[in-house]
Amino acid sequence: MNEDELGLRRELALALLDDLDRLTDTLVDDIHAHSPLYASGRPVARADLRLACRRNVELALKDLGGLREAGDRLDEAAAETGRLRAEQSMPLATVLKAYRRGGRVIWQAMADRMRDRSPAEQRMVGDMAGAVWETIDRYSSVMADTYRITALELRHREDSRRGALFEALLDGRGGDPAVAAAAADALGAPVRDRYAVVVVAQDPAAPADPAPALEAEGLWSFWRPRGERLAGLVRLGPAGTRTLAAALRRDLGRTAGISPAFEELALADQGLRHAVRALGTLPPGGAEVAELDERLVHALLGADRELAERLVLRHLDGVLRSGAERPVLLETLRVWLDTGCSASRTAERLYCHRNTVLNRIGRVAELTGLPAECGEARLGWALALRALELTAR
Incomplete structure (x- = not known):
C-alpha cells in the first residue's frame, strides 16, 4: 500500500469516525431491515445491538485508517460479540449476516465520500473495497470461532446439568419439588405426564443412544449410562408400554427391561427399580425386551x-x-x-x-x-x- 492510498484511507476513516453516531444508527437500521430476529429485539435489544455496532465500527475504521491505539483490540471486540451472541442463542448465520451488513454500510459510506474525488483517487476504490472486506472477513472469522467454542462449552455445561438432574431423579431426589421442577426444565419434559423407565444391557456393537430410533416412533427419551447398563426416561404420552416395547424390539437389538407407566417425574426412581427387575428376568445377550407387568412372576422368583x-x-x-x-x-x-x-x-x-x-x-x-x-x-x-x-x- 503506497503513501497516497494510506493517506486517503486515514482521511476517510477520520471523517467517518467524526460521524460515528449517525453511521452506527444507519447500520442498526440496516440490520433490523434485513433481519426479523434482530428487529424483534429478542434476544438482542436495540440498545445492546447499537452499543456492539458502535464499538465494532469504530475499531474497524481505526484499523482501516491505520489509526489503532494501544488499547484498541478489535479481535477482542469481535470475540466478545461471538461469545455474547452464543450465550443469547442467536443463530450464527444471523450474526454473520449482520457483520456483512456492517461491511456494506461502511463501504457505502466511504464510497459516498469518494464521488467527488480526483480520478487518481477514484482509481484506488477497488483496493480500498478489498481492504474493507478483508477486515470484515477477518473479524467475522474471529467472531464465528469464538461463537462456536462458546456454543460447545454451553452445550457441554447444559449436558452436564441435564445429566446431573436426571441422575437426581433416578436416585430418588425427585420428591423435592425444586429438584423435579429443575429436572423438568433441563430435560424439556413436563413434571406430570405418562413416562416409563427403560434399562438396557450395554452392547458395544449397538447404537449408544436409542433416542433417535424412538424419536422416529414419536417417543421422546433421555438416556445416560449407569454402570454396565443404559438407563432411559421415555415420555409415553398417549402411547403405552407395549408400543415402546415394540419399538425397542424392532430398532434396538439389545436386551431391555421396561417399567410400568407412571405419571410424575418424581417416580422415576421407582421406575428405575422396576425396569431393573424386568431386565433381570431375561437371559443376557438374547436381545429380548421385557415389560415388568408381563413378567411379574419371573421378577418375584428372580428376587x-x-x-x-x-x-x-x-x-x-x-x-x-x-x-x-x-x-x-x-x-x-x-x-x-x-x-x-x-x-x-x-x-x-x-x-x-x-x-x-x-x-x-x-x-x-x-x-x-x-x-x-x-x-x-x-x-x-x-x-x-x-x-x-x-x-x-
Whole structure:
C-alpha cells in the first residue's frame, strides 16, 4: 500500500469516525431491515445491538485508517460479540449476516465520500473495497470461532446439568419439588405426564443412544449410562408400554427391561427399580425386551434365587432326573398348563393323541408325587417352570 492510498484511507476513516453516531444508527437500521430476529429485539435489544455496532465500527475504521491505539483490540471486540451472541442463542448465520451488513454500510459510506474525488483517487476504490472486506472477513472469522467454542462449552455445561438432574431423579431426589421442577426444565419434559423407565444391557456393537430410533416412533427419551447398563426416561404420552416395547424390539437389538407407566417425574426412581427387575428376568445377550407387568412372576422368583431353586427342586426334581423322558415331559407340562390343563388342546399343539397327553401328565404326577387334579400342584408346577428359566442359566 503506497503513501497516497494510506493517506486517503486515514482521511476517510477520520471523517467517518467524526460521524460515528449517525453511521452506527444507519447500520442498526440496516440490520433490523434485513433481519426479523434482530428487529424483534429478542434476544438482542436495540440498545445492546447499537452499543456492539458502535464499538465494532469504530475499531474497524481505526484499523482501516491505520489509526489503532494501544488499547484498541478489535479481535477482542469481535470475540466478545461471538461469545455474547452464543450465550443469547442467536443463530450464527444471523450474526454473520449482520457483520456483512456492517461491511456494506461502511463501504457505502466511504464510497459516498469518494464521488467527488480526483480520478487518481477514484482509481484506488477497488483496493480500498478489498481492504474493507478483508477486515470484515477477518473479524467475522474471529467472531464465528469464538461463537462456536462458546456454543460447545454451553452445550457441554447444559449436558452436564441435564445429566446431573436426571441422575437426581433416578436416585430418588425427585420428591423435592425444586429438584423435579429443575429436572423438568433441563430435560424439556413436563413434571406430570405418562413416562416409563427403560434399562438396557450395554452392547458395544449397538447404537449408544436409542433416542433417535424412538424419536422416529414419536417417543421422546433421555438416556445416560449407569454402570454396565443404559438407563432411559421415555415420555409415553398417549402411547403405552407395549408400543415402546415394540419399538425397542424392532430398532434396538439389545436386551431391555421396561417399567410400568407412571405419571410424575418424581417416580422415576421407582421406575428405575422396576425396569431393573424386568431386565433381570431375561437371559443376557438374547436381545429380548421385557415389560415388568408381563413378567411379574419371573421378577418375584428372580428376587430370591435360593427360593427359586428350592421351588424347582420341590415341584420338578423327579422330572428333571428322568433322563430321556425329561424334555418331552417338561414341554407337555408347559403346554398343558398354558392351555388351561386341556388335554385336547395340548394334543393339538403337540400333534399327538389326547391319551398320550394324559399319560405324560400322569407320569409327571408320578415322578413329582403331586396329583395332577390338585390346584396347588398345578400352581407349583407353573411357578417351578418359570423358576427353571431363571435357575437354568
